[in-house]
Amino acid sequence: MSHYHQPHDTVSEYSDIRSWRSAPLIDRVYVGYGLAVVVLVVLSYLLGMFGWLPSDPDDMDLANMLAGPLTEGHLFGTDYMGRDLQTRLILGIQAYFLPGLLSIVIALVLGAALGVLAGYRGGRSETAVTYVTNLVDALPRLVLMLLVIAAFKPGIYTIMVVLGLTSAPTVAMLVQGKILMLRQRNFIESAVALGISPARIILKHILWYNCRALLLIQATLGMAEAVLLETSLSYLGFGVQEPTPSWGNMVQAGANYLLQGNFWVSTAPALAILFTVLGFHLLGDGLNNMFEGKRQR
Amino acid sequence: MLNLNAWKPVTAVLLRELAVTLALLFGVSLVIFLILYAAPGDPFAALLGGRMLSDSERAAAYEALGISQSWYGQYLSWLGKLLVGDFGVSMRSGQPVTQEIMASGGRTLFLTLGSLVVTLAVAVPIGVYAALQPGGRRAWALTMVAYLISALPTFWIGYLVIYLFTSQFGMLPILSGVGEPQPYEWLYVLLPVLVLGLGNGAFAEVVRYVREETGRVLGEEYVRTARAKGAAAWRHVYKEGLLLPVAEIIASKMPFVLGGAIIVEQVFNWPGMGRLAWQAAQDRDFPVILAITLIAAVVVRLGSLLHRMVYVAVNPRASHE
Numbered sequence: 001m002s003h004y005h006q007p008h009d010t011v012s013e014y015s016d017i018r019s020w021r022s023a024p025l026i027d028r029v030y031v032g033y034g035l036a037v038v039v040l041v042v043l044s045y046l047l048g049m050f051g052w053l054p055s056d057p058d059d060m061d062l063a064n065m066l067a068g069p070l071t072e073g074h075l076f077g078t079d080y081m082g083r084d085l086q087t088r089l090i091l092g093i094q095a096y097f098l099p100g101l102l103s104i105v106i107a108l109v110l111g112a113a114l115g116v117l118a119g120y121r122g123g124r125s126e127t128a129v130t131y132v133t134n135l136v137d138a139l140p141r142l143v144l145m146l147l148v149i150a151a152f153k154p155g156i157y158t159i160m161v162v163l164g165l166t167s168a169p170t171v172a173m174l175v176q177g178k179i180l181m182l183r184q185r186n187f188i189e190s191a192v193a194l195g196i197s198p199a200r201i202i203l204k205h206i207l208w209y210n211c212r213a214l215l216l217i218q219a220t221l222g223m224a225e226a227v228l229l230e231t232s233l234s235y236l237g238f239g240v241q242e243p244t245p246s247w248g249n250m251v252q253a254g255a256n257y258l259l260q261g262n263f264w265v266s267t268a269p270a271l272a273i274l275f276t277v278l279g280f281h282l283l284g285d286g287l288n289n290m291f292e293g294k295r296q297r
Numbered sequence: 298m299l300n301l302n303a304w305k306p307v308t309a310v311l312l313r314e315l316a317v318t319l320a321l322l323f324g325v326s327l328v329i330f331l332i333l334y335a336a337p338g339d340p341f342a343a344l345l346g347g348r349m350l351s352d353s354e355r356a357a358a359y360e361a362l363g364i365s366q367s368w369y370g371q372y373l374s375w376l377g378k379l380l381v382g383d384f385g386v387s388m389r390s391g392q393p394v395t396q397e398i399m400a401s402g403g404r405t406l407f408l409t410l411g412s413l414v415v416t417l418a419v420a421v422p423i424g425v426y427a428a429l430q431p432g433g434r435r436a437w438a439l440t441m442v443a444y445l446i447s448a449l450p451t452f453w454i455g456y457l458v459i460y461l462f463t464s465q466f467g468m469l470p471i472l473s474g475v476g477e478p479q480p481y482e483w484l485y486v487l488l489p490v491l492v493l494g495l496g497n498g499a500f501a502e503v504v505r506y507v508r509e510e511t512g513r514v515l516g517e518e519y520v521r522t523a524r525a526k527g528a529a530a531w532r533h534v535y536k537e538g539l540l541l542p543v544a545e546i547i548a549s550k551m552p553f554v555l556g557g558a559i560i561v562e563q564v565f566n567w568p569g570m571g572r573l574a575w576q577a578a579q580d581r582d583f584p585v586i587l588a589i590t591l592i593a594a595v596v597v598r599l600g601s602l603l604h605r606m607v608y609v610a611v612n613p614r615a616s617h618e
Contacts, residue, residue: 135324138594142556146578147329150586151336228498232560235452236575255456261464270453278448
């Protein structure tokens with residue numbers, strides 16, 4: 001960097017971002033709520049990992065079956081076998097958290113690589129990446145997952161690898177679009193003229209300076225995607241199996257009781273899914289408005 | 298509505314896009330075939346009571362049944378049959394896959410198309426309303442409700458709706474869409490359509506996208522100028538700010554609708570292609586899941602095709618791109 005000072009007014013996307021303070025209130029609320037959800041999920045994940053739980057997840061409190069929230073000894077109530085819902089909700093995060101991170105890493109790394117290939121090299125690479133993108137887009141994700149399940153009976157990690165692979169093209173298209181925009185502003189041309197090596201231009205100037213916000217946003221959306229996929233598959237019976245809790249199989253197992261009027265067993269995990277997915281979506285949305293300035297409200 | 302002259306470039310683009318679609322579907326068929334080809338297990342092992350075959354035995358079995366031993370040979374023979382509408386025979390039921398899909402496909406088509414109509418009928422007015430009143434409280438509240446409903450798991454919404462209609466409103470439990478006619482049967486048929494139309498993530502996306510795009514076009518300076526001098530800007534706003542984004546969002550959300558159909562069919566016990574796919578995944582019924590995946594890809598590509606045609610019809614210059 002010693003020989004090259006980035007002229008802020010012309011090439012950096014970051015000269016005109018609105019900071020946290022100047023962002024509209026609504027975006028600050030979105031991002032604040034989203035960050036709260038992230039912290040809660042990470043904390044709960046750690047609690048589950050180290051086993052610091054309110055009670056034993058398989059312990060049946062037969063005197064308090066199907067208890068509502070705020071029951072003594074069960075803050076979030078109990079399920080149809082008298083098992084503590086709070087404990088099981090916390091443990092349910094184990095089902096998607098690490099696998100979800102894996103899918104995000106794959107989507108971002110592969111997506112960035114394909115996007116650079118298409119945007120920086122152009123020509124045949126661009127055609128090939130566009131073809132692959134359209135091909136992946138033509139396959140509905142859940143249908144493809146059922147195909148993969150039929151073929152391999154895979155575990156959650158394999159499923160999340162497939163999710164990462166199928167999410168990569170979206171990232172690639174966004175990175176490519178960003179590079180095209182930078183080209184129009186002669187950013188890459190001037191970097192080359194300054195004698196910066198292509199690797200440095202790509203890694204530092206394109207990906208780090210100009211795509212990091214975009215990649216972060218895609219990461220939050222990817223986590224929402226992972227939660228939805230894991231819960232859907234667990235609901236369909238292809239994911240985590242009872243008695244190991246997952247939010248999806250908790251909703252599914254509680255459904256019969258819901259139909260009899262015992263709402264809470266099934267609704268508690270459904271609300272957990274709602275607040276988590278909403279958190280990751282709003283975080284992505286708010287960050288998008290702040291960093292990419294997509295919308296002025 | 299649409300200028301007749303504008304359809305000329307549409308045909309040219311249609312032909313070109315059809316070629317692209319064919320190339321893509323060829324790729325899709327190859328990919329899904331290879332996934333299943335790479336799957337562990339040997340169908341012939343089942344014939345011999347689970348005993349693994351020696352290489353020479355397998356070669357003999359393939360030879361006797363006239364099956365190619367190379368993957369591309371198998372692929373080409375599968376593709377060849379597929380082109381004449383023969384998807385093979387279901388491993389589970391022994392029925393031709395084409396027949397099974399014909400039996401269930403209509404219900405899924407009804408479910409997905411109906412849900413699209415529901416989504417558009419509710420989401421587009423909300424989106425336009427929100428665009429016309431940026432910063433309005435009521436518009437914001439409606440958008441927020443759309444977000445909330447979309448973030449709730451579809452299967453939970455489904456159960457809630459079933460509960461409300463059976464226990465609270467005193468209707469009979471929902472049967473599988475077939476069977477004895479019941480009072481209010483049309484209502485039972487509508488429930489899954491409503492749940493898929495409003496509960497699937499696509500609903501909030503349509504609201505958001507229409508709000509953004511209609512708002513953007515309304516905010517364009519040339520629209521403001523046109524309005525200021527009294528010209529009718531609505532036609533342009535309608536095409537550019539509504540028709541186009543709606544076509545685009547339908548095309549891009551088609552996969553979600555199809556995925557959601559799998560969930561909703563499961564909740565409502567709806568004997569469509571989604572349940573067929575679920576059953577096939579359970580039983581490792583390769584011919585069925587192959588056929589369904591391919592059909593889903595065709596439907597998604599048809600959505601994209603429609604989007605491209607609307608795009609070119611609205612914006613004829615695009616045909617030269």
